[in-house]
Amino acid sequence: MNLKDKISEIPDFPKKGILFRDISPLLRDPSALSLVIDEFTKIIHPNDVDVFAGIESRGFPLACALALKYNKGMIMIRKQGKLPGLTHKVSYSIEYGTATMEIQADAIKKGQKVYICDDLLATGGTAKAAAKLIEKIGGKISGFAFIIELTDLKGSKAIKNYKYNSLVKY
Secondary structure, three states: OOHHHHOEEEEOOOOOOOEEEEOHHHHHOHHHHHHHHHHHHHHOOHHHOOEEEEEOOOHHHHHHHHHHHHOOEEEEEEEOOOOOOOEEEEEEEEOOEEEEEEEEOOOOOOOOEEEEEEEEEOOOHHHHHHHHHHHHOOOEEEEEEEEEEOHHHOHHHOOOOOOEEEEEEO
């Protein structure tokens, strides 16, 4: 199965000039989703992760599926104002603007190994911000898991100090 066949291309979303890569069809197809999880289990060693972190919102299903596969926990990195309790936040640039993300202050224990999951690596701004949040609360980044990588945007440079894997490259 070619995963690219399960990823839709939506022109001019969320704004004109952006070609949005949508993983919704992939998530709807149990065989495709299973293939994604199987591919990551070939890459991620169980001893390298204590918890999976999903970046809102398309990173949630990937992190949750991997957490279940590995019998680990799953935490959420969300847009500002979406998490209750004490949180830490970071603002960052993305390819079409700026954003702020938060994590709950007690999401992980100090020293826990965290694998960060998202659907797409573009400029790397979101991934780098997620890593900063995890490290701010005492976590250690084991790596990143992306379904898609837009290589022309050179997001890997933003996270060059971390291990990362992507399954589909454009």
